[in-house]
Amino acid sequence: MSRPLAPGAEAGPLTKGPGGSAIETLFLDEFLIVVLKPAGLHTQPPASRKETSLLDLLSRVHGPSVRIVHRLDYDASGLVVFALDRRAAGPLGAAFERHDVKRDYRALIPIPLEPGTAGIIDAPLRAVGGRTTVDPSGDPAVTHFRARRNGTFLGIAACELEISLETGRMHQIRVHLQHRLSPILGDTKYGGRPFPRLALHAFRLSFEHPMTGAALSFERAPEWPGDHGETHA
Known part of the structure; x- marks a missing residue:
């Protein structure tokens, strides 16, 4: 069941950004999660793998099925959606490619x-x-x-x-x-x-x-x- 969340809600107890601040979750259901990425955090793991990414943080809470469908620059902040399983990842990724998002x-x-x-x-x-x-x-x-x-x-x-x-x-x-x-x-x-x-x-x-x-x-x-x-x- 879809769960729009109240402002300030957290995705889980381990979902912390730079400096230990909570990652705000705006939406969560069995297929998707929408979160607010802080500045200074990679959306996905960098090539060096020396820094933790938003994908890493969400995977710790929601499991290894979390999939990235778009990116936001490391230095930028803002809203990012992740798929929570492959059934959602395919069509959502295609929507980004078609610029339907x-x-x-x-x-x-x-x-x-x-x-x-x-x-x-x-x-x-x-x-x-x-x-x-x-x-x-x-x-x-x-x-x-x-x-x-x-x-x-x-x-x-x-x-x-x-x-x-x-x-x-x-x-x-x-x-x-x-x-x-x-x-x-x-x-x-x-x-x-x-x-x-x-x-x-x-x-x-x-x-x-x-x-x-x-x-x-x-x-x-x-x-x-x-x-x-x-x-x-």
Whole structure:
């Protein structure tokens, strides 16, 4: 039976993130689990296997059948869904490949934009050696953005953007914003200003349950360091 969980609920007693903080679970049934990944945690085990991943943590509680169907950058935070058995993993993974799953993000960039300002970034991307660059001969990539509010975050004036993707290339949001507007706060890999964390958060996740067909949608707003928000759109 599906169990949407109350805010702050835990997936289990061993599901702890960096620093021992609990991993919040938003949904749990026999097929799926939706959790809130903190920044600074791998979605799946890195090649070195020296660091624990979110997949490792969930497998300790829910067993070895937990399967990954999509990823979120190590430095980013936000909503991630895992399949709890292979029956759900196949169709859910296929839904991600078809871009039938809607993922929306928020990010901070250190330039002011009028709230409500919107745009589309259409720039092909190529991933090489763990980095992504804009390349006319690369894979098609399209990002939509809208300025949500301007605010001050640990003394840095920044604009919070709401972002959606038509494609899902590696580091797509990070590179597209760097190319068109500004690097994300904390994204030192792509020239961003120092910040306690990468200011990128997957705040909304919407998809069809692969076994029941039910429409599911989950949302968790980011908690930015030193947030003193101002104008909303």
